[in-house]
Each structure stands twice: as C-alpha cells, then as structure tokens.
Amino acid sequence: MLQNKLITKNIILASGSPRRHELFKELGVNFTIKVKEVEETYNTNLKKEEITNYLCKLKAASFTNEISENDIIVTADTIVWHNNKALEKPKNASEAIEMLQGLSGKKHTVYSSICIKTKNNETLISDKTNVYFKQLTLNEIEYYVENYKPYDKAGAYGIQEWIGLIGVTKIEGSYFNVMGLPVHKLYEELIKI
Template identity: 90%
Template sequence: MLQNKLNYKNIILASGSPRRHELLKELGIHFTIKVKEVEETYNTNLKGAEITNYLCKLKAASFENEILENDIIITADTIVWHNNKALEKPKNASEAIKMLQDLSGKKHTVYSSFCIKTKNNEIVISDETNVYFKKLSLNEIEYYVKKYKPFDKAGAYGIQEWIGLIGISKIEGSYFNVMGLPVHKLYEELMKI
C-alpha cells in the first residue's frame, strides 16, 4: 500500500542501523542506504527528544545540496534518557556494564526521532517510550555484554535481544521506538507525501 504511494520516489535511509533497515523493510518500502559521517555533537542544554530532534536534522542537513526532486531522505536518532542525562552508545565493555547497572531495577525513557527531508520540505517527529528493567544480576549483565557486544546501541542494550527477553518487565509506548524507529509515526508521515 505504502509502496504504491511511493513508487516514483527514491527513498534513502541515512542510517547504518541494521534494526532500522529491518523495520523499513517490514513496512514494504524499497529504499537504498546512504550513510554520511556526521559529528553527533549537541548543546548540553538540550534534553530528551530535543537531542534526537536536533541530531536528526543535523544528519539530514548533510544531504542539503544533493537532494533531487524525487528523493526522500530519512534520518533517525535514538537515546536512552535516565537520571536527567542521555545514555548514548557505550565505548567499551566496562561502560556498557556500568550503564546496565544504572538501568537495573529502574524506569528509563527511550527517545527516537526521525527526519523526512525532500527538496522542498523537512519534518521532524519524535516518540518516547518508558522502559522498566527488573533488577539485573551482575552475572546477567556481564553475560549479555560479553555475548551480544551492545556497543552500537544507545543505553548498551537492544530490547529485541536476550537482555530484553529476560530483563524488561514493562514498557509504556512503542516497542519499535525502543528498537530505534517509531515506524507507526513514520508510516503516517510517509502516507501524507
């Protein structure tokens, strides 16, 4: 249905995330992947969705002078927000273990934003999901980090992986938002194009 609507459009997903690739594929959209190196720095005064909105726009801006009439660029960003700060991707195993220990037994919020940019338009949409972790043992955390190496994931975990299966007791909001893309909102916006 959506593919018919976008038949003559060139959809470009500007993300290296395998999870976003999979989710877009599941929507039934034909797309290409084009990732640009963008330094993801932002003003530390930004909070929650302000960060992901800003970073989406920053990534989309890197395509500014090369968008053709039929192009639709999609960028996205996700953070884990806990104790009034952003948990981004861990740099190593000890940082990942520390993040998961901080999240253990508590609630945190996952913010994901996407930007849809065309030659004449740009919109940014965000979503938020509350995630509740049970109390995780150090053994569980160390096992997960060693086996799954979650160094490409905000907050050092993937909800769809082992740690999500055994550790997440409840979520409020979109599961797919936690995976990195609020596809229900993306679908709505693409249907308007």
C-alpha cells in the same frame, strides 16, 4: 497502499543501524541506504527529544545540496534518558556494564526522532517509550555484554536481544521506538507525501 504511493520516489535511509534497516524492510517500501559521517555533538543544554531532534536534523542537513525532486531522505536518532541525562552508545565493556547496572531495577525513557527531508520540505517527528527493567544480576549483565557486545546501541542494550527478553518487565509506548524507529509515526508521515 504505501508502496503504491511511493513508487516514483527514491527513499534513502541515512542510517547504519541494522535494526532500522530491518524495520524499514518490514514496511514493504523500496529504499536505499546511504550513510554520511556526521559528528554527533550537541549543546549540553538540550534535553530528551531536543537531543534526538537536533541530531536528526544535523544528519539530514548533510544531504541538503544533493537532494533531487524524487528523493526522500530519512534520518533517525535514539537516546536512552535516565537520571536526567542521555545515555548514548557505550565505548567499551566496562561502560556498557556500568550503564546496565544504572538501568537495572528502574524505569528509563527512550526517545527516538525521525527527520524526513525532501527537496522542498522537512518534517520532524519524535516518540518516547518508558521501559522498566527488573533487578539484573551482575552475572546477567556481564553475560549479555560479553555475548552481544552492545556497543552500537544507545543505553548499551537492544530490547529485541537476550537482555530484553529476560530483563524488561514492562513498556509504555512503542516497542519499535525502543529499537530505534517509531515505525507507526514514520508510516503516517510517508503516506502524506
């Protein structure tokens, strides 16, 4: 099992996301959380998973000078890609409402990337999931934003929350990828270490 293979390793999840913490716990491996402030800016020429790949590597690079032999650093990044642009975290309620109105009744794609960094190696993996929303009413959107305050979520929603329960009609790909961590791919990479 994965737990036995990683027993001598010090896994550090470099993410403040409660969803990623929960998914990591479900994997059944021991880990610690260490978040570093990194300015998440990128070249506007980057598209789709190029953005999440770049940001993951940027976050991992902040640990370069402090990785010991037994450390495994895991960083992650997620964006919602819609109308040929990245939807990141909304700054306020009106931005969240605007984002959800844009996603309403349409398909969008969620890209997540993971960077796994050890003292001598770095592995980058990414995944994508297509998500389809029903036509959401303004009342539904406002209710969700007011009650769930999705300001820490790319695209202004969490698929595991109320809006996902009532609004998502179909997904193509990994559900957990939409939550921000393609756990199936992470598991495969960790087994190799």
